[in-house]
Amino acid sequence: MFKALLLDKTDAGVTAALTELDDARLPAGDVLLGVEYSTLNYKDGLAITNRAPVVRQWPMVPGIDGAGTVLESTHPDWKPGDRVVLNGWGVGETHWGCLAQRARLKGDWLVPLPAAFTPRQAMAIGTAGYTAMLCVLALERHGVQPGDGDVLVTGATGGVGSVAVALLSRLGYRVTAATGKTAEADYLRRLGAATVIDRAELAAPGKPLQKERWAAVVDAVGSHTLVNALAQTRYGGVVAACGLAQGMDLPGTVAPFILRGVTLAGIDSVMAPMPRRREAWQRLARDLDAALLESMTQEIGLADVVDAAQRLMNGQVRGRIVVRID
Missing domain, CATH: 3.90.180.10 (Medium-chain alcohol dehydrogenases, catalytic domain)
Known part of the structure; x- marks a missing residue:
């Protein structure tokens, strides 16, 4: 039993x-x-x-x-x-x-x-952290470099967002964290966020193209937040989409794709092939700060x-x- x-x-x-x-x-x-x-x-x-x-x-x-x-x-x-x-x-x-x-x-x-982790640490990472690492790998495959500009992380106090902030910051990226929990700004800065913004800036319907702000985005929210993130991504930038906390709809236009060459990279953690899984766990063992994970x-x-x-x-x-x- x-x-x-x-x-x-x-x-x-x-x-x-x-x-x-x-x-x-x-x-x-x-x-x-x-x-x-x-x-x-x-x-x-x-x-x-x-x-x-x-x-x-x-x-x-x-x-x-x-x-x-x-x-x-x-x-x-x-x-x-x-x-x-x-x-x-x-x-x-x-x-x-x-x-x-x-x-x-x-x-x-x-x-x-991984030898670097205990079972407890591996589950502190879990699918959320493993998905965050898949997002980081997608940004790297598309050539995003730390010097290219700010990387936006939406849903930043969630599991995916928290690990993404910690990973990107340690890899040298300047991270902007978007959250509806303004009281958690200090928490996000401790994880490595350089700037914290209110999710309300992204959550409502916006223009098809907006001021270019982000070299790349890790989005765990979907819906209008994802559409606005796309509309604010710089020419040639990439947006890794892995969640639907706001919704699974995509109420936008093709303008960011055909006028700025933005790439929308879908991130699937459920059925990801084994080589990519092993790569993600190897990179987590190398790039994730154990003290930040515990925090x-x-x-x-x-x-x-x-x-x-x-x-x-x-x-x-x-x-x-x-x-x-x-």
Whole structure:
């Protein structure tokens, strides 16, 4: 038997409860993972609160991230005792996830835990931090250099935004952080932001082309915020889009693309190919300051996840939440 957060759907709605399950209920997979830490990501919050149709099969154990030790394996790449990390692959959506003491997974989904990180640190990073690193890699692939000008990070107090600010600043970029939480300006400056602006400057409908301000953008918000960021990006700049906190609509024009040569780079963390995942984790091990990571992290237990998910969806959480799986 093992403890897990189980989501179920009934005529009365969706329930989320900490329960004990038999190992026989675990889904198919060639690796049995003893989960030591998981996280609470935005997608987990959507699933647990049922604010969006994230879950595709019921019942479901949420948790799109996990870190721990292999207990059993028939996969050629993994053996008992290996330390691994999981991000995405539909786990927590179509396959039982890692907000549980055990998870049965496909070995092809797993990445070795970098030697630089403990399982707790890997989950402090989680999908949010891994996605932020994918965004940074996209900016680099498009040739953005630290001397090219300011880089805008939207949703900056969130998980993706916090890690993106810390990474970009350490790599030498001058970062402008956009947030609706003006009281968190000092927090963002400690992470490395040179300037903090109110998200209201970007959240309302704007002109198709605006004053050129940004050499590049990491956007976790979408909707009008993304459209305005595109309209303010300098000639030849790149915008990495990875989130939809404001909305999944894109109410803009093609003007930034055809008149300024702006590139909109979509960032997918769920199904990203393994070489890119390994590169992202290797770069995180090299470029993310462990002290800054700890400063943006809070730890909770598995029993606290439902309440934390409500706070996350109500905009009452900054940075990263690590879930200790006792």
